[in-house]
Amino acid sequence: MTLSADAFAYVADLVRRRSAILLQPGKEYLVESRLLPLARSAGLSVEELVARLRTRPVESDVTAVVEALTTNETSWFRDSTPFSALARHVLPRLVAARGGVGRLRVWSAACSTGQEPFSIAMTLLDGLPPAMDAEIVATDLSAQVIERARAGRYTQLEVNRGMPAPMLVRHLTRAGAEWQVSDAVRAMVTFSVHNLLDAPPAGPFDVVFLRNVLIYFDLATKRDILRRVAQVLRPDGVLVLGAAETTLGVDDGWDRVSVERGSVYQRAARRATEPAGVVTAAAGLPQPWLPPAVTTAGATRGEAG
Amino acid sequence: MRALVIDDSRTMRRIVAGTLDKLGFETAEAEHGQAALDLLEGGLDVDLACIDWNMPVMDGLTFVTSVRANPAWRDITLMMVTTESEQSQIVRALAAGAHEYLIKPFTPDAIRDKLDLLGLAVEGQPA
Numbered sequence: 001m002t003l004s005a006d007a008f009a010y011v012a013d014l015v016r017r018r019s020a021i022l023l024q025p026g027k028e029y030l031v032e033s034r035l036l037p038l039a040r041s042a043g044l045s046v047e048e049l050v051a052r053l054r055t056r057p058v059e060s061d062v063t064a065v066v067e068a069l070t071t072n073e074t075s076w077f078r079d080s081t082p083f084s085a086l087a088r089h090v091l092p093r094l095v096a097a098r099g100g101v102g103r104l105r106v107w108s109a110a111c112s113t114g115q116e117p118f119s120i121a122m123t124l125l126d127g128l129p130p131a132m133d134a135e136i137v138a139t140d141l142s143a144q145v146i147e148r149a150r151a152g153r154y155t156q157l158e159v160n161r162g163m164p165a166p167m168l169v170r171h172l173t174r175a176g177a178e179w180q181v182s183d184a185v186r187a188m189v190t191f192s193v194h195n196l197l198d199a200p201p202a203g204p205f206d207v208v209f210l211r212n213v214l215i216y217f218d219l220a221t222k223r224d225i226l227r228r229v230a231q232v233l234r235p236d237g238v239l240v241l242g243a244a245e246t247t248l249g250v251d252d253g254w255d256r257v258s259v260e261r262g263s264v265y266q267r268a269a270r271r272a273t274e275p276a277g278v279v280t281a282a283a284g285l286p287q288p289w290l291p292p293a294v295t296t297a298g299a300t301r302g303e304a305g
Numbered sequence: 306m307r308a309l310v311i312d313d314s315r316t317m318r319r320i321v322a323g324t325l326d327k328l329g330f331e332t333a334e335a336e337h338g339q340a341a342l343d344l345l346e347g348g349l350d351v352d353l354a355c356i357d358w359n360m361p362v363m364d365g366l367t368f369v370t371s372v373r374a375n376p377a378w379r380d381i382t383l384m385m386v387t388t389e390s391e392q393s394q395i396v397r398a399l400a401a402g403a404h405e406y407l408i409k410p411f412t413p414d415a416i417r418d419k420l421d422l423l424g425l426a427v428e429g430q431p432a
Contacts, residue, residue: 075414075418076418077422079421080421080422156390156408156410157410157411157412157415159408160407160408160411160412160415160418161412161414161415161418162415162418162419162421162422164405164422165395165398165399165403165404165405165406166399168395168406169392169395169396169399173392174390174391174392
């Protein structure tokens with residue numbers, strides 16, 4: 001049975017208002033499959049579930065529907081490149097810039113069930129000098145996944161997804177049929193519910209992971225989100241997007257830097273056209289962060305600024 | 306890329322080999338560690354071996370130790386694919402020279418993730 005166009009339009013509008021995520025026509029199957037477990041648990045069809053929501057929009061039901069449609073699959077060290085880039089390029093550079101002391105702060109936005117922030121924590125735990133520590137602020141729209149993430153417990157199937165075996169034995173322990181993330185790793189991560197359309201968590205951050213989430217938003221919303229990220233990212237901080245995502249053509253306030261097989265983004269050097277407030281915020285901007293292999297682009301930009 | 310799938314269960318060999326095949330690998334199969342060693346000694350050249358732990362004749366851990374003892378095979382990436390899921394077993398396999406460890410049951414995505422970690426993902430292959 002296919003969801004009626006009317007019911008789909010209602011759900012798409014609801015999800016867009018609550019999360020700004022766009023469900024284009026043609027995604028009826030997604031709505032149908034994601035809402036089926038909810039509908040079944042209420043003894044209804046998906047169509048009936050939507051009809052009930054329209055006549056009696058109880059907040060808990062609305063939240064459940066939005067969460068079911070905005071929660072995404074995730075894995076450990078997803079795509080691997082961002083994490084090796086973090087360990088081998090971004091981290092050494094930030095450690096040197098901070099003189100090897102203090103705390104690095106990372107925002108893992110749209111962190112889903114926690115694999116990304118815990119992967120970041122493990123990478124930092126293995127790579128930071130003794131006089132430094134790190135705090136990872138992990139956020140997601142869904143209260144349900146944040147609750148799961150906080151527990152730090154994963155099934156065997158989940159642990160199989162992308163977790164390097166040496167990391168597994170170092171940072172997790174068997175807990176019955178599941179695996180428990182170590183206290184040392186969990187202590188580095190704080191989880192909270194956050195909507196990317198709202199004001200960002202308190203900065204500043206040295207690194208922001210915002211992966212595979214911009215793709216769900218329209219251009220204006222992407223731009224808004226990137227500007228909010230820029231507000232809380234240190235001038236020499238690094239933004240990590242999903243492999244298929246870019247700031248190019250969305251927000252020209254970023255420079256793309258090639259690292260390993262992928263890219264990271266940095267706030268663009270101060271420009272004369274920017275309003276005074278932004279100039280003040282960027283005052284004392286250090287040399288743009290660059291991986292060892294790249295030298296020319298930074299030099300050119302430094303002179304222009 | 307070439308892979309050797311070592312498991313005494315024909316069904317399991319077929320599942321692992323089928324997944325690797327979809328990811329662009331050529332595959333060969335062996336039903337225990339000794340048969341796998343015979344293939345390698347006979348000149349079979351592989352990039353990856355997926356190895357069950359509990360098998361007759363020669364178990365997976367012994368196979369890993371044997372491969373690591375021969376410098377000619379040092380470029381072969383070794384991944385345990387087994388139901389053995391105790392932390393101490395994983396530590397033993399890694400200490401013996403296995404690069405990765407995948408616990409059964411697994412999804413095809415999990416094999417792809419592991420290959421990505423090992424730098425063995427074949428470019429241009431669908432997920």
